Amino acid sequence: MxxxxxxxxxxxxxxxxxxxxxxxxxxxxxxxxxxxxxxxxxxxxxxxxxxxxxxxxxxxxxxxxxxxxxxxxxxxxxxxxxxxxxxxxxxxxxxxxxxxxxxxxASRGVNQILAEILELDDIKPLFPEKSEKLYKLVVFVPYSHVEEVRRAVNGAGAGYIGNYSDCSFRTPGIGTFKPGEGTNPFIGEKGKVEEVEEYRLETVVPEVLLSGVIDAMLEAHPYEEVAYDVYLLQNQGQVYCMGRQGYWKEETSLMECACHVKEKLGVEKLKIAGPPDKRIRKVAVIGGAGMSLISRLPKDIDLLITGDVKYHEVKEALNWGLAVIDAGHQETExxxxxxxxxxxxxxxxxxxxxxxxxxxxxxxxxxxx
Ligand SMILES: [Zn+2]
The missing domain is CATH 3.40.1390.30 (NIF3 (NGG1p interacting factor 3)-like)
Structure with missing residues (x-):
């Protein structure tokens, strides 16, 4: 349920x-x-x-x-x-x-999907607004439970590198511990030092998922007290931004771009601003209302596709040398x-x-x- x-x-x-x-x-x-x-x-x-x-x-x-x-x-x-x-x-x-x-x-949210629906090539965030922190999670697991714990942490979102999921690494070794008073050990006896064959299982976790991944790891792990480490990494995490940039497959005119957008978004009519024969190669997309971001767009963008465009905003865009397609707030989201x-x-x-x-x-x- x-x-x-x-x-x-x-x-x-x-x-x-x-x-x-x-x-x-x-x-x-x-x-x-x-x-x-x-x-x-x-x-x-x-x-x-x-x-x-x-x-x-x-x-x-x-x-x-x-x-x-x-x-x-x-x-x-x-x-x-x-x-x-x-x-x-x-x-x-x-x-x-x-x-x-x-x-x-989000990495696969409104703007990414919009850019994919419009069939842009080489889609990237418009500008780095937020970049995620990455952590390395290391946990020591007895052989019998290593796959269960790996599945739990990867299932909770750990272990993504680019488009690869379920990334992890494990090395075998010997763990030692002595259960004290008031313990209920999964392996071993109270007051006696135990040696257990364990894996050191490691994987990478974005900050936003860290607490959920740790919860999933603790739930899947058989030990009463789990030995694990969390390290902050210097690796660059994913960059998040409201909009996306990309390229048409071939350079084309603003008018042809508008026809393509109409077809892909299923809109009957839309507004364009800029010379209809302007050559367009590099495109920005911001679903909903994106005109407040035009001063932050990379300067080599030829066209912005967004919604909710106002007169003075269009004037400003044209002064930046930017063509605009207003495909509608609702239609772009x-x-x-x-x-x-x-x-x-x-x-x-x-x-x-x-x-x-x-x-x-x-x-x-x-x-x-
Ligand atoms: Zn909206």
Whole structure:
């Protein structure tokens, strides 16, 4: 049986809360981590106008990209849209979890998937906003349990090097210990020095996953007192950033780029700014609203694809020599949700959790007529 905490654990393994911007509000917004979950609904945002459609699906948990609550509030007035929404969610016992800027910045989050959907080559973070600290975890394990402990720590997210998972190293040796008063040793007797053949098992762990990996290691380890070491490494960890940069396969015109974006994102109309015949090779993508970042973009970017673009922002971009495609806030973010639904389905099945995930596309806010 799955509980909210199990789904949260999968989400935060892939989209750690530490990646969220300081002004943001991410995580479990409403409900209990203990609640049983059979059905999870994914959508871009929740609002009073669309809550009936959500309730009709009878989910136990809703995962949104935009946080349910942004600002603090002092009362819940059922006559306001937010108050009505909260009342409906509580009445129908629906929990809400939001993953916002942590999902934007994650190594396989909104912007990475958007860049992949647009088929960019050589995709990289736009600029280094945050880089993860890496740790080396070393644990001493008796031969009989080495594979169980390795599976537990790698399963909790340790041992990723580039696109390789399950990386670890083990060396055999002899461990010694003497169980004292009040112990209940897995091997050996109280008051007698024991020698045991053990492996020194080591692997690499990003900081955001360290406590979860240690918990998993302790749970899988047979010893009452586990001998392990954690070292901070100097190796460069992954770089996280809200946006991505990459290249079109071939240099092409702004107009042709716009047609490609329309096709890949399934949008009927979009706005372009810049000379239609401008040659475009290097592209930046920022899902949602990315214009506030234009002064930080690498100067060799020819085109920014984002949403929510305003007049004065476009003027500034053009002064930087940057062309812009406004493909819509909703359109550049929502497209990622089916991918997350599939990820959660796969991970839940692998963990033996029987949960159904459904994606509910949001109603269009704007119509180009
Ligand atoms: Zn957004």
């Amino acid at each position: 799955a509980r909210v905490r199990d789904i949260v654990k999968i989400m935060e393994k892939h989209f750690p809360l530490d990646l969220a911007s300081p002004w943001d509000n991410c995580g479990l917004m409403l409900g209990s981590p203990d609640k049983e979950v059979q059905k999870v609904l994914l959508c871009l945002d929740l609002d009073a106008a669309g809550v009936e459609e959500v309730i009709a699906h009878a989910p136990d948990l809703v995962i949104t990209h935009h946080p349910l609550f942004f600002k603090e509030f002092k009362k819940i007035d059922y006559n306001t849209p937010l108050g009505r929404l909260i009342r409906e969610l509580i009445t129908h016992d629906i929990c809400v979890y939001s993953a916002h800027t942590n999902l934007d910045a 929502e497209i990622v949700l089916p991918w997350i639904r599939d990820l959660l389905t796969r991970e839940s099945q692998a963990s033996g959790l029987d949960v159904e995930y459904i994606y509910m596309p949001g109603k269009k806010c704007f119509w180009n007529i």
